[in-house]
Every structure is written in C-alpha cells, then in structure tokens.
Amino acid sequence: GLVKEAATAAERGGAAPNEGVPRARIAVPYPQPEPYARILHEQLAAAGVACNGDAVRPLADRVVGRWLLDLLALPEHDFARPAVMGLLTCAPVVSARGGRLPTTTWERISRDAGVVRGRREWADRLERHAAWYAQRADRPDPDAPDWLPDSDRRAAERARHLAATVDELGRELDRARSLDRWGALAAWARGMVTRWIARRRDAWPSIERDAADRVDAALDRLAGLDDAEPSTDLETFARALAAELDDDLGRVGRLGEGVLVGTPASVLGVDLDVVVVLGMAEGLTPTRPREDSLLPDVARRTVDGQLRSRDERAGVERRHLLATLAATRERRVLVFPRGDLRRSAEHVPSRWLGDAVERLHGHRTLPTSAPWVTAVRSLAGRM
Numbered sequence: 001g002l003v004k005e006a007a008t009a010a011e012r013g014g015a016a017p018n019e020g021v022p023r024a025r026i027a028v029p030y031p032q033p034e035p036y037a038r039i040l041h042e043q044l045a046a047a048g049v050a051c052n053g054d055a056v057r058p059l060a061d062r063v064v065g066r067w068l069l070d071l072l073a074l075p076e077h078d079f080a081r082p083a084v085m086g087l088l089t090c091a092p093v094v095s096a097r098g099g100r101l102p103t104t105t106w107e108r109i110s111r112d113a114g115v116v117r118g119r120r121e122w123a124d125r126l127e128r129h130a131a132w133y134a135q136r137a138d139r140p141d142p143d144a145p146d147w148l149p150d151s152d153r154r155a156a157e158r159a160r161h162l163a164a165t166v167d168e169l170g171r172e173l174d175r176a177r178s179l180d181r182w183g184a185l186a187a188w189a190r191g192m193v194t195r196w197i198a199r200r201r202d203a204w205p206s207i208e209r210d211a212a213d214r215v216d217a218a219l220d221r222l223a224g225l226d227d228a229e230p231s232t233d234l235e236t237f238a239r240a241l242a243a244e245l246d247d248d249l250g251r252v253g254r255l256g257e258g259v260l261v262g263t264p265a266s267v268l269g270v271d272l273d274v275v276v277v278l279g280m281a282e283g284l285t286p287t288r289p290r291e292d293s294l295l296p297d298v299a300r301r302t303v304d305g306q307l308r309s310r311d312e313r314a315g316v317e318r319r320h321l322l323a324t325l326a327a328t329r330e331r332r333v334l335v336f337p338r339g340d341l342r343r344s345a346e347h348v349p350s351r352w353l354g355d356a357v358e359r360l361h362g363h364r365t366l367p368t369s370a371p372w373v374t375a376v377r378s379l380a381g382r383m
Contacts, residue, residue: 006036006039006040006042006043006044006278007043007047009028009040009043009044009276009278009335010040010043010044010046010047010049011047021273021274021330022273023049023050023258023259024256024257024258024259024260025271025272025273025274026259026260026272026273026274026275026276027259027260027261027267027270027272027274027275027276027324027328028040028051028259028260028261028275028276028277028278029261029262029263029264029266029267029275029277029278029321029324030261030262030263030278030279031263031264031278031279031284031285031286031287031317032263032279032284032287033054033263036278036279037054037261040261040278041252041261044259044261049258049259050253050257050258050259051252051253051258051259051260051261052251052252052253052254052255052256052257052258052259052260052261053251053252053253053260053261053262053266054251054252054261054262054263054266055207055251055252058245058246059211059214059215059218059244059245059246060242060245060246062207062208062211062212062215063090063091063092063197063204063208063211063212064091064193064197064208064211064212064215065211065215065245066090066091067087067090067091067093067193067196067197068189068192068193068215068241068245069238069241069242069245070083070086070087070090071087071169071173071192072234072237072238072241073238074087074169074170074173075173077117078117078118079117079118079119079122079166079170080116080117081110081111081115081116081117084110084122084166084169085103085106085107085110087169088101088103088106088165089103089107091196091197092197092198093196093197093198094196094197094198094199095165096195098198098199101165102158102161105158106158106162109126109129109155109158109159109162110122110126110162112129113125113126113128113129113159119166119167119170122162122163122166122167123163123166123167126159126160126162126163126166127159127160127163129159130155130156130157130159130160130163131156133152133153133155133156133159134152134153134156136148136149136152137149137150137152137153137156172188172192173234175188176188176234177233177234179234180231180232180233181226181230181231181232182222182223182224182225182226182229182232182237183223183226185222185232185234185237186219186220186222186223186237187223189219189237189241190216190219193212193215207252210251215245218241218244218245219241221244222237222240222241222244225240260272263320264277264317264320264321264323264324265320267320267324268320268323268324268327269327270327271327271329272324272327272328272329273328273329273330273331274328274330274331274332274333275324275325275328275331275332275333276333276335277321277324277325277332277333277334277335278335278337279335279337279350280334280335280336280337280349280350280352280353281336281337281347281348281349281350281353282347282348282349282350282351283347284337284347284350285317285321285350285352285353286317286318286350286352287317318352321352334353334356336349336350336353336366349366353366354366360372
C-alpha cells in the first residue's frame, strides 16, 4: 500500500550514501500531495533521512498563523474558556513586559472560578474568585499553616492578572472591529503578534521562523487590497487571512540538504543520480481528472487554447515525469502500489509504467521474475 511505498523510498534514500550516492542527488517524486506528502515525510523522519521540498502543513497549522486565526475566532466562540486558554497556550505568549505567562496556573484558576464563556463572565467570576482568596488571606484561620496567606494572595493576584489579560484581548478585538481598511487591519494583526508572541525567535525551529516570515508576507498582501477594495470589516479580513494561510504550504529544509521530495514539477531542472517515483498506478499517475465546476472543459475550449483542458493537464504531468527520468544519471526506480488498505482497493499498473515495461520486456505485462523487478512484501504480510 501507500505506507509501504513511502517506507521503501525511505529505505532506498537511507541506503544511498552506503552506495556512494549523496542524498542531495536523490529525489522521491509523488503524483499528488494527498495522501503521499505526509506519509512520505513521516517515513523519511522515522528512517532518520533528512529531506527538503514541499511542506505538508500550511501556515494555518504553524505557531504564528494558528495563533492569529484563533485570536480572530474568539468573538465567534464568545470567549469560551477552552478557546481563550487554547489561545494562551498554543504559542509562546508573553506579558506586556515580555515574561512568560503562568498558563498552567491560569487553567486551574479559570476552571475553579467556574468560567464558561462570555467576557462579562470572565471579569465577574475571576474577580469573585480573587476576592475570596484575598479575604481568606486577610483573615487567616489560626489553625492554617503559616504559608497559606501568602499563597492565597498570589492566587488572588493571578486571578486578577488573568482577568486583565482576557480584558485586554477583548478590547483589542473591539478596536479591530472599528477598523475598516485592509492595511489598518493588517497592521493591527502584525502589532498583535509583536505584542503577544515571544519577541526572541532565535530558539524557534527554523521552519517556524520561516513560517512567521511568510505570515508577515501574507499580511502585506492583504494590506495591498486597499487599492482594489476601499473598505472591509474584521470578519472579511479573518476569512481572507484564513484562506491565505491555508493555501501556503511553503517548504521544509534547504535545497541540496537531504533527499528532494515533491511532485515531478518540483523536481524539474535538478541534477540527480537516483530518482524513486511513487504512485505508478492507474488513477494515481496520471492523476484522475476532475471536472472544474467553475471552468469546465467546454468553457476552457472557447478561449482559443489559453486554458488547458483536463486531457492537456495529463500531458503536462507526463512531460514532467519524462523530464525527471531523463535528467537522472544512474538509477530510476518506479514504484507500483498493488493496493490501498485505506479503501480496501487493488490497483493496476499505470499506463505510463506499462510504457516503460514494454521498452524493457517487449510487452506491457509486468513480469514477476525479471532482474529489474523487485516485489516488496506489505507491512501486513511481514507480520
């Protein structure tokens, strides 16, 4: 199945240095990101093989992007306790002075105070909770331990600090709701990241630093919409930002460091010694054509060939694959998955794999005992 395909590619990538082939001269192209990208990255990581290429997680799943989207969603969730605490814990959120927030303690305090949702509830219940601790600290029980009054005062202070933090978030969202320009809202979002997310990013993983830079670029693009649309609102800005961050996958690693992974289009022009092509099954390679509901092929043909039809897109895929194979100097491996356990389905070899078999074997049927054919048992079959 697909997992075994990816595991086979990882094994070959890991063994290549022992055969004198640098990993930087190896590529593992797959026909489509879903489901191959995530599975392949997982198998390469499990095998300890470094890679570079198309990322598998969009900016919406990275620290800064996720935090901004969660912030903009707070009013929709009516400041529900899980939403607020999730916002404060999903990123390295800091106080106005730059110190880390006591989020673990705040989680317990908000739960003990009985907060459910609503800005008024956060203010009232946390103040009542703080007042109870402060009163007990001022009138300690003679039988209580000596340390309890100081502990109660700290608990009261932390409850009020949490209430002030939620109030600050609410007032900032109120301010954003009063803005009606793309540029002003983009500047507000950038200011919120600067205020709330840890300023020093040196210790962040490089992929998170790069993702934060790409979020800044996405905000710049949205700010540029002032020239096209004179006014907007916070809800429209939030939807546009979500679309921008969800579409931007970016890259992982640096070109030349580790095995190159991605679609055949992303491998074009790279000088390779070994290529391991995944998904050489009908329906995967070429990818199954789907009619575009907005621009069907009938409409595409009316613009004098300026837009490709589905058949032409399959031709482009084939040219990309042939160019990748032609640019590889030593070894070309085509992997055919015989089944897909996710759908309990069996695959048949791709017509393009049949072309390669015909050149080697004289006919298009894949032989079972040829020196250039290796059958790999499935993971289930090995157990």
